[in-house]
Each structure stands twice: as structure tokens, then as C-alpha cells.
Amino acid sequence: MSMSLTKPSHDEMKKRNFPSMIKKAESLHPYQLLVYLAMVSSGIIFLFLAVAFVVTAIDNPVVNGEQLPWPFWVSTFLIVSSNFWTRKLVHSLENDQPLFVKQTLWTVFLVGFMFVGFQGWGWIALTEQGVLFTAIPSGSYLYVLTGIHMLHLLGAMVFVLLMIYEVKQVMANPIKGLVFRKNPYVDMKVKLFVLYWKFVEIVWLVLFLLFVLAL
Structure with missing residues (x-):
């Protein structure tokens, strides 16, 4: 007696994979799900x-x-250089160095603050070149x-401040530190x-390339 094996169709494979995708989503922490959805959207x-x-360009x-x-x-140079500090942040956390974690967070915040400042300066320079918000699409x-x-970067900077506050609380209380x-x-x-932060950096690098080619 022979048995014939049929290969599952594409639709059947999708139906089988869909429940596993739901389970993976349910296993994520709410913060993880929120960040992933935010990056996708x-x-x-x-x-x-x-x-x-x-x-339009x-x-x-x-x-x-x-x-x-x-x-x-x-x-652009500032946000690319922030890669060094984000790597140092993870390294300091893994090596149980709350003081270095706090210092690195402040450095990342400063880099973000300077990035925003130079972006505003860039807007002023654009207006001097005749590029106005209401001029051409x-x-x-x-x-925009x-x-x-x-x-998006300001949102990340707010989160940095919250983490700095949390690390300060840890440094003031040894039990919390443990x-x-x-x-x-x-x-x-x-x-x-x-x-x-890397997502924000990659987005900016893509936008920066488009702006350079358009001007």
C-alpha cells in the first residue's frame, strides 16, 4: 500500500506559522512590544x-x-560618534559599574542635546539659503x-533622563544597587x-543622504 506525500501549500504554511507568531508576540515584554511597534510604524x-x-525634489x-x-x-558626525557611547553603556552595565553607567548616560544625553542644537542651526541656515517651510513642497x-x-530623538533623551534618575537612586541605596x-x-x-537609538541614527543617515543628493 503506497502513501502519497503532498507538500503543504503556501496558504497552509502561513496558517501554521501565524499561531507561532502570535505566541512570540505574547512572550514579549510590553516594553519590547511597544518599542518594536514604534520602530515599525x-x-x-x-x-x-x-x-x-x-x-517633489x-x-x-x-x-x-x-x-x-x-x-x-x-x-551627523555627532550621532555617528554616539555609537561609541552606547557600546560603553552596555559594557558598563554588564560589568556592574553604575557610576560609569550614569556618566555614559549623561554623555549620550549631551550628544543628543548638541544634535538637536545643530539641527536648529541647520534650519536657520536653510532659511538664509531661501529654503522656507511654505515655499516649495x-x-x-x-x-517635516x-x-x-x-x-523621536527627544523621546529617547527623555528616557535617558529617567534612566539617570534610576541609577542615582541605585547609587544612593546599596540594596537597590544589588x-x-x-x-x-x-x-x-x-x-x-x-x-x-540605533534606529534613530540609521533613519537620520538615510535622510541625510537624501538631503545631500537633493541639494
Whole structure:
């Protein structure tokens, strides 16, 4: 008696994988799920706005014969250099060094603050070049993209301040310090922050490349 083996169809495979995907989502901590969903939704928003910027810039260039203002170049250098500090942050946490964790968090916050400052300076330089928010669509998209990106970075900076406060509480109480070092929840928060920060960095690098090509 022979038995015939049939290969599952594509639809059947999708039905089988769907419950496992739900289980994986349910196993995530709410913070993890929130950060992942935020990155996916934000990525989609940035994608649509970036495509709209490129299309409008092709039809009507932002500024002919001009270059992207130098403050944007400085802010790009700052956010790329922050990779060193985020790696140091994880290293300090893994080696139970709350003082270095706090110092590194302050450094990351300072880098973010300087990034925002140079972005504002870049806006001023753009207006001096004649790129106004209400002038042409491509110029409007440029301001919208940089503004939304800045809001994402400010959100990360607020989280940095919350972590600094938590580390200060730990350093003032040895018992809390022991819990802090042994708590996987703290490790998860720091690594989620680093992941989100890298997401913000990658988004900016893509936008920066588009702006350089458009100007």
C-alpha cells in the first residue's frame, strides 16, 4: 500500500506559522512590544515622507547650486560618534559599574542635546539659503522629516533622563544597587534604548543622504 506525500501549500504554511507568531508576540515584554511597534510604524511614516520628498525634489529641486548647511554635517558626525557611547553603556552595565553607567548616560544625553542644537542651526541656515517651510513642497518635506526625526530623538533623551534618575537612586541605596545589577528588566530597558537609538541614527543617515543628493 503506497502513501502519497503532498507538500503543504503556501496558504497552509502561513496558517501554521501565524499561531507561532502570535505566541512570540505574547512572550514579549510590553516594553519590547511597544518599542518594536514604534520602530515599525515610525519606519513606515519616514518611508512615505522620504519618497514624497524625493518625488517633489525631482520635480522642483530644493535649492539649485547650494549645499546642505554645515550644521547638518556636524549633527551627523555627532550621532555617528554616539555609537561609541552606547557600546560603553552596555559594557558598563554588564560589568556592574553604575557610576560609569550614569556618566555614559549623561554623555549620550549631551550628544543628543548638541544634535538637536545643530539641527536648529541647520534650519536657520536653510532659511538664509531661501529654503522656507511654505515655499516649495520639497522644502516643506525637508523641515517635516527633520522635525519628526528630532521628536523621536527627544523621546529617547527623555528616557535617558529617567534612566539617570534610576541609577542615582541605585547609587544612593546599596540594596537597590544589588537588585539593579541582578534585575534582567534593567538590562532589557538599556538594550531596548540602545536598539531604539540605533534606529534613530540609521533613519537620520538615510535622510541625510537624501538631503545631500537633493541639494
